[in-house]
Amino acid sequence: MSDPADLTISAAGALLRSGDLSAVELLEAVLRRASMTEAILHAFLTIDSAGASAAAAAADEAFAAGDDLGHLHGIPIALKDNMVTRGIETTCSSQILSGYIPPYDATVVERLKAAGAVIVGKTNMDEFAMGSSTENSAYGATRNPWDPDRVPGGSSGGSAAAVSAGSALAALGSDTGGSIRQPASLTGVVGMKPTYGLVSRYGLVAFASSLDQIGPLTRTVDDAVTVFEAIAGHDPSDATSYPGPVPDVRTALDGGVAGLRVGVVRELWGEGTDPEVAAVCRRAVDLLADAGALVSEVSLPSLEYALSAYYLIAPAECSSNLARFDGVRYGLRRAGSTVEEMMASSRHDGLGPEVTRRVLLGTYALSAGYYDAFYGQAQKVRTLVIRDFAAAYGDVDVLISPVSPTTAFKIGERTDDPLAMYLSDVCTIPSNLAGDPGISVPVGLDSGGLPIGLQVLAPALGEAVLFRVAKAVESLAGSDARPALATSEGAA
């Protein structure tokens, strides 16, 4: 048998149930992989070996007693460090939360535990999920398993690198403007952002509340379906949780694409898209057409303005959400002779440059005299984006584009130019504004051997057709390539 750290959830599940592999052995393989790769990658902020070992041992006992909790039972999963974990430090990669031990579990953490999953640890991220490279971490950057001189994308870069390298079979990330899909694309894994509201945000440290959504990073579309099913569903603790039923994503999963209408989004393949990325994605679309999909080009003119609207709406919401980090109830506190001085000084020392930039930007966009011209106008553009998507979905079942205009870029390449970094998310941001689901599926490598992801988008609650098309993409155009670092030879 190959190294269990490289197994998919479904393959590992079969071995756990046939008795050919124990949950403890599976966890040991994953921790061994992490110990070989972490000195280079730095995918994790915290590895909870003790807690994970106890959970794995409990899973083996349960299997022996015939008490099977389902697909995730005994499966090692990593969590982005913006999901609170009772008793385990949660920092969001920020100094201001250094040493913070949450008094409760996020709803997604409760659900994973109830499903018998083994929580390996907390993954590195851009501070408070603001960034596209995982370089904005107060605890050091994460590196890409395909090339350690390059970024893994972000902000869920630690989760993506961990799954890509084999230091977890799956991970949860959060996606506010592409923070699951873009790192998935850059590290060659599957990353899925559900419809806004389908997965509870209770216990997810808020960045931009009307855009944030938790979702899975996995090695296959099947595994993404499995994790999605475990975490989706109404939660009374989240007032923005969708109260209706979760879409049935399993029944039609293997239905293929024959007869489905696939729209290629003109505005998302434009200038700035690397020709190799465009060619690899185009090839995947051609394979869908060969398999019977009805491919057409569609135009959503307002998408040209989506990035601009996003960089007003997200900072505005973040400036409000991050007001809670004030040195009063938890986290870092600096001395001050008045409470205001204490807060201003704590926030200066505790928040990194990108977070400070966005808080200032949002504060400005919301301030008297500028509100209508900036935030108010951005909210109207958001309406136009939603209308354009609605019109497009009148003609097609899914939309297709590259996930990221480029493959993984070099560490440090974009850190001095915030605007260039923001452009990394030009293809993923529109669906956050609309609240729609999206997924990144690996479809090949560029000439430098770096992964390329294809993005599939569907209307709100369209997860069934989203996963169905994603699975077809995977089987027709998917890439089985694995990073050199994910082999014991490469890491040794």
Place this chain on the structure above:
Amino acid sequence: MPVDIDIAKVARLARIAITEEEAAEYGAQLGDILEHAARVQALPTDGVPPTAHPLPIANALRDDVIEPTLDREEVLAQAPERDGDFFKLPPFLEDS
């Protein structure tokens, strides 16, 4: 054209102490970002309502039943400074 911002005022509103050097750097960067963001003003939006939220949910209510709350000790254990069951803070007003 980059947007001109009174960065000291914005930082005061955001309760972030910044140095003059930082103010100059953030001011220039935000000016560039806002120049890009200001493109939203080029789209005609007469009669278009704003969207604050993608889900048409308003006032999610639940039954008024008592449920367990967070453990007080566990919560206060995270306080930078406490006095019994209170969070302790510097004075809100300077001594006159």
